[in-house]
Amino acid sequence: MSSPAPFSRYEFMIAWRYLRARRAEGGVSVMTWISLIGIALGVMALIATLAVRSGFRAEFVDTILGANAHTTLYMASTSFTNELTDEVYTQAGVIEDYDAMTAQVAALPGVTRADAVVKGQVMATAGDSSNVAEVFGVSDAALAAMPRITDPATSAGDLANFDRGVAIGSGIARELNLGIGDKIKLIAPDGAKTAFGTTPRVNAYDVTYIFSAGRYDIDRTRIYMPLTEAQSYFNREGAVDEIQVFVDDPERVGDWTVPLLQTAGEGALVWTWKDASGSFLSALDMEDDVMFVILSVLVLIASMNITSGLIMLVKNKGRDIGILRTMGLTEGAVLRVFILCGAFTGVIGTMIGVLLGVLLALNVDSIMAALNALTGGGAWQPEVRGIYRLPADLRGWDIFRAVALSLTLSFIVTIFPARRAARMNPVEALRYE
Structure with missing residues (x-):
């Protein structure tokens, strides 16, 4: 058995x-x-x-990916010496032929979108309140393509009116007590150049859109401005500061670094979202x-x-x-x-x-x-x-x-x-x- x-x-x-x-x-x-x-x-x-x-x-x-570029293409700063005073000045790099470069970058395999951007630091004020802010000058299409910015559940206002004013983060709106239709005053230190030096540039804009990107630091410091207005405001006529690039696989964004540098040519630099937040x-x-x-x-x-x-x-x-x-x-x-x-x-x-x-x-x-x-x-x-x-x-x-x-x-x-x-x-x- x-x-x-x-x-x-x-x-x-x-x-x-x-x-x-x-x-x-x-x-x-x-x-x-x-x-x-x-x-x-x-x-x-x-x-x-x-x-x-x-x-x-x-x-x-x-x-991060819903309100920022996957990778950014920009030009290195250049230094020059004043022959009369022997002082060394550093000038931030700009991209002048940005339409052609944006088209070339957008044509790269795996790149879903490329947008020209102007960036600058300002002091935002309304009434007796003020706040430091970072201005992004973008096109209407570029702003509309950011899912975290255009989410109707967390935003107020109409993006169709973006070209008539600025879009601000909910944190800025809360701290400055602003709503749709109110005016926000922006003060840029690098303004008009006169015989007596550089004077701050002060402009007032209508608040046409208020967004929440889901990040406290973005909502508290970011302002979007129409690209042409930003070029005029920051003395970037005919140029932009960088080209923001979006790819189909953000986790492998490093694969596009070499093609982007080859496309942009000498003096170009790349900064990915992983470089910013990788640590x-x-x-x-x-x-x-x-x-x-x-x-x-x-x-x-x-x-x-x-x-x-x-x-x-x-x-x-x-x-x-x-x-x-x-x-x-x-x-x-x-x-x-x-x-x-x-x-x-x-x-x-x-x-x-x-x-x-x-x-x-x-x-x-x-x-x-x-x-x-x-x-x-x-x-x-x-x-x-x-x-x-x-x-x-x-x-x-x-x-x-x-x-x-x-x-x-x-x-x-x-x-x-x-x-x-x-x-x-x-x-x-x-x-x-």
């Missing part, structure tokens, strides 16, 4: 019966519950943390790895409770193990029975943890809103974190990692007490019974 196959039905039945045994019957239900709850909470924390970290990174990158994103990736390791330790600690519970179960079931061995149960069968006892706890705890973690991740916005309401807005500060909300991005890979880690640890920690039960001498177990 052949022996039963490993993990037969009776092994599952014995393991499940031991796991459900009451304390009066020699069971360790309290330790089982502690192990199960610990694993569930550990898996929940791991899944929720990974989802929030992924969501934060995705939101941060989206706010911060690298820090986020490192923090993700560290958080996974830390929370993995928490899951391991919770899994160790399974070992404690199984050791107590083996001790309490010594008589039963001796009887089963005398009835013909092999060492391997006893080993598998107690491995299944721990595995049941790990699997059930992991399933509960996945459910709780997914629910927590899906409702993190509501939870943060409630915390903000209780703390008066102190739970999430956009001026510190940069973005206005804490999103969660549930990814199948993150859930799989959490489940695989929990199950692997739950199975591994059962081996020692299960081997101890399997090696128990049935004669010694029944000697005093």
Whole structure:
């Protein structure tokens, strides 16, 4: 007669019966519950943390790519010496034949759009309030193509009126108490050149559009102005400061650096969005790895409770193990029975943890809103974190990692007490019974 196959039905039945045994019957239900709850909470924390970290990174990158160029082409500054005073002056590089260069850049494979831009720093004032701002002179089509700027859910005004005034960030509008139709005064230090030196240039513009890019720093400092007006205001007649380039795969934006430099010629420089934010994103990736390791330790600690519970179960079931061995149960069968006892706890705890973690991740916005309401807005500060909300991005890979880690640890920690039960001498177990 052949022996039963490993993990037969009776092994599952014995393991499940031991796991459900009451304390009066020699069971360790309290330790089982502690192990199960610990694993569930550990898996929940791991899944929720990974989802929030992924969501934060995705939101941060989206706010960058939704309101900024993927890469920027500009010319290097030039220096010259005044022969009379021997003073050295530095002149910012400009692109004069920008229409032709923009067309050449836009024709490169993988480039979806290229826009000429004028940039400058100004002091924005309205009434008694003032704020430092960065002006972007762009065309109507360039502004309309920025998804974060033109989102109707977070903006006010009509883009059709952009050529009649300026578009300002919601942070500037809030600090200067401005609305659609109000006037904003812009003061540029590099204004008209006279015999007595350079005088600041002061112009007033109608606010025709108010946007929110989802980034606190952008909304608080950025102003968009029609390109021709910006050229006149910043003394850039017939020239622009840079060409903003958008590509079909922003994550591989570095692949376009060499083609752009070859197209622009001598003196050209390129600055990508990863150059501007790469260090911060690298820090986020490192923090993700560290958080996974830390929370993995928490899951391991919770899994160790399974070992404690199984050791107590083996001790309490010594008589039963001796009887089963005398009835013909092999060492391997006893080993598998107690491995299944721990595995049941790990699997059930992991399933509960996945459910709780997914629910927590899906409702993190509501939870943060409630915390903000209780703390008066102190739970999430956009001026510190940069973005206005804490999103969660549930990814199948993150859930799989959490489940695989929990199950692997739950199975591994059962081996020692299960081997101890399997090696128990049935004669010694029944000697005093």
